[in-house]
Amino acid sequence: MKKSKLAFAIAFAITLTACGSQLQTNLPAGVKLIEQSEPRQGIHIPYKKYQLDNGLTLIIHEDHSDPLVHVDVTYHVGSAREELGKSGFAHFFEHMMFQGSENVGDEEHFRIITEAGGTLNGTTNSDRTNYFETVPVNQVEKMLWLEADRMGFLLDAVTEKKFEVQRETVKNERGQRIDNQPYGRLGERVAQALYPDGHPYSWPVIGYMDDLNRANVNDVKAFFLRWYGPNNATLTIGGAVKAEEMLPLVQKYFGSIPRGPEVTAAAKVAVKLPETRYISMEDNVHLPLLYITYPTAYANHKDEAALDILSEILGGGNNSLLYKNLVKNQLAVQAAVSHPCRELACDFSLYALPNPTSGKNLADIEQIIRASLTEFEQRGVTDDDLLKVKAKIEAGSIFGLQSVSGKVSQLAASETFLGKPDTIGDDIARYNAVTKDDVMRVYNTYIKNQHSVVMSVVPRGQTQLIAKADNFKPVQHDFGGPSTTKAEDLQVRKATDNFDRSKQPVAGVNPAVELPATWTTDLGNGIQVLGSQSTETPTTSLLLKIPVGSYYETADKAGVSALMAALLNESTQNYSTEQMSLELEKLGSSISINSGDSYIDVFVSSLSKNLPQTLVLLEEKLRNPGFKAEDFSRLQQQTLQGIQHSATNPGYLAATAYNKMMYDGSIAAVPNEGTLESVSKLTLDDVKNWHQTYFKPAGGQLIVVSDLPQDTVATELKNQLADWQGKGPSIQVNTGKMKAQPGTIYLLDKPDAPQSEIRIGKRSLTQDITGEFYQASLMNFVLGGTFNSRINLNLREDKGYTYGARASFSADKFAGTYTASAAVRADATVDSIRQFINEIDAFRQKGIQDDELAFMRLAINQSDALKYETPNAKLGFMAQILEFNLTPDFVRERNQIVSSISKEQVNALAAKHLDTKEMIILVVGDAKRLTTELETLGYPVQQISM
Missing domain, CATH: 3.30.830.10 (Metalloenzyme, LuxS/M16 peptidase-like)
Known part of the structure; x- marks a missing residue:
């Protein structure tokens, strides 16, 4: 069963005393109440749903358990709305939406939210893109201002330079997550074979780099204008808010944004393979992998729940058939089954990695998997199969109560895809309604005697291990040269306001946060x-x-x-x-x-x-x-x-x-x-x-x-x-020494690597909670400890060398290090090292700026509301108390340190701990390419092995 179904957040039914007619009379102009959740037995997420005249859907969930608010804007656009030859645009805009807008400066989005004590991110999948932030509740108006500005006032800030930098960042992301990862290209290869040419799921969400290379800045602007209108978006606000206070703010900031083109639902066309397609790929892997995929239904189809339960029986854990037939008897190191569903299609996937000691190749593994399917036909479905799934649904639903972000995410997703915010009760009911016959029926419909894609991934040079010779090749397209889309081709929409959007809203008093009583x-x-x-x-x-x-x-x-x-x-x-x-x-x-x-x-x-x-x-x-x-x-x-x-x-x-x-x-x-x-x-x-x-x-x-x-x-x-007794022997922990020579580059060869992993650092402080280690971490915050740090802005945002760069003090009670790190484009390895050293040296020599010190203080001291929201967060907080023999008041002591640490103290810590002459440089990359280039930096280069 899909984890996403188990992770959906919910809330217990709460009786709502206000009626729709009463709320309707107090609504701001341009806002109408669509519905609100009705009091009922069972588990659900209370909400109120509104719509603005421009088509924006607004959902508000009130939860006053913590002084937090979570804001989510979900656009019903993902890679499935792209065209052949123009892949990756939706994901690309996930990056562009953080690069500043008409009234928000470059790189300011991250800075503003971090300074507010919040967290933020954005994600793209095939069917939707969302942007979200969790902040102390006093910051909510500022969040609405930010989200509205990038919805309605983005395009003028999308410059050619930003476009080029983010194009490089996306390339780095693909290199780090796909091209330089074992099995990284498996998903896109399977999709090419599973879906017909041109199907919206036949290309990867991150896109093909050739497509992005052909595009120009006007292509992505046109994509934004087509899909990012308010009428294709859902704004969800959850937390310690009141609907009547949110409505005027939402109308103020979003109400004047013009509608975009109308959006119609994409067709859900059943995928049927004409034959079983065998494909294979050599990769830089240790173990071969067999991956079998069948097309099934689509998300929320009547058969989805039964297919999820079938996947659990076949490969969902220690009681599954694949575990018994492959893992337990050591024929495979790992085997599992999943049934991920998307808006337009689902796929039923079985995979296994054979154990080299078993002597089995992928053809043998395929036969065992197919024999396991036959065994399922004979075994059937047991009472326990259904019972454990129902228990998982109940537990997962209740655990989903623990964060406001989980509840908001569920409301936003359900509204986007189903037009109904609170579907958790329906979801639980449909799984509980699945019968043994239903599971057998979907097996017979979608799996038995049906065609599939069979993917073999083998170590380079070991093609003899594949399950069967390839019998499928994807269609090759020639999309021509660079795009010729011009600015005058764009149909730009402009909002007209009666207030000054350039003025950032002022936050109220930071809410008081109560430490957990223990x-x-x-x-x-x-x-x-x-x-x-x-x-x-x-x-x-x-x-x-x-x-x-x-x-x-x-x-x-x-x-x-x-x-x-x-x-x-x-x-x-x-x-x-x-x-x-x-x-x-x-x-x-x-x-x-x-x-x-x-x-x-x-x-x-x-x-x-x-x-x-x-x-x-x-x-x-x-x-x-x-x-x-x-x-x-x-x-x-x-x-x-x-x-x-x-x-x-x-x-x-x-x-x-x-x-x-x-x-x-x-x-x-x-x-x-x-x-x-x-x-x-x-x-x-x-x-x-x-x-x-x-x-x-x-x-x-x-x-x-x-x-x-x-x-x-x-x-x-x-x-x-209590009856468990005994005491183990105590030990003296020895953590050795740094015997590597400072000022030396150590090169570990990874042949043909498209990226290089860089580590620059030295031994440093052991961990403490309120002492020098903690204070040094505060010092490093603006250098390498946050998205808007000097290091990340330089290597990622200015140079486009990496998907992310950072530096931090890391330690336990016995030892610690200071480390700067990044995975960078191979051709940017040398200059990345140079930039790292320059940034660290400049910070050590010139110190922190006044605005950076103020930013650090606000960012850390205003984040208390996020630290204790969930039980797991409380566990981590309380674990520190026991391990370091603290009282809960250590939080107030830390806050006092943050508030009082002086510029001179920060600079003294930098001078003490950031001497790059004491640091070693490690590079994992292609030695034949890098050795001579690295020598130009003036450091001795020593090649090492593992």
């Missing part, structure tokens, strides 16, 4: 408990931190903690892996166990009504692990294959090589998952001994956020965990 207890076995009651949702979230991790290991046993954590996620003495997964799924609960440097983290998520049963399963996992030989063998092989697969990822190579340089001679230099040499030598006895020696409760920290009262939670925790 309580403490001790389980009597050395586990400290810090809890908080949050009554917004009937849920419990729990984080248990056990003091053992990779820092406790020796080099020859590197990876033992991670392998132990993986085994704790498997079978126990009383439950098989499949049985444990099923029991948790039927409760709508999850338990995940992961290993870090200093702790093993156990995260538990449960509906509060199911907390007792969930804690029983937690105790079983912690105290009675199965440690079965077959589980160990499978996970060891998966770890080894994962390490080799990661070695094809340039970001992983850079991080691993950089850590080796920073922490040479210590376990901190080794990845948490271990190395090929260490993991291959680990035994099941090693894991058992590690668990017996170190996995003890004493010194543990347990953080819990629940709607239940303290006494209830504490009693449940003691009932299940």
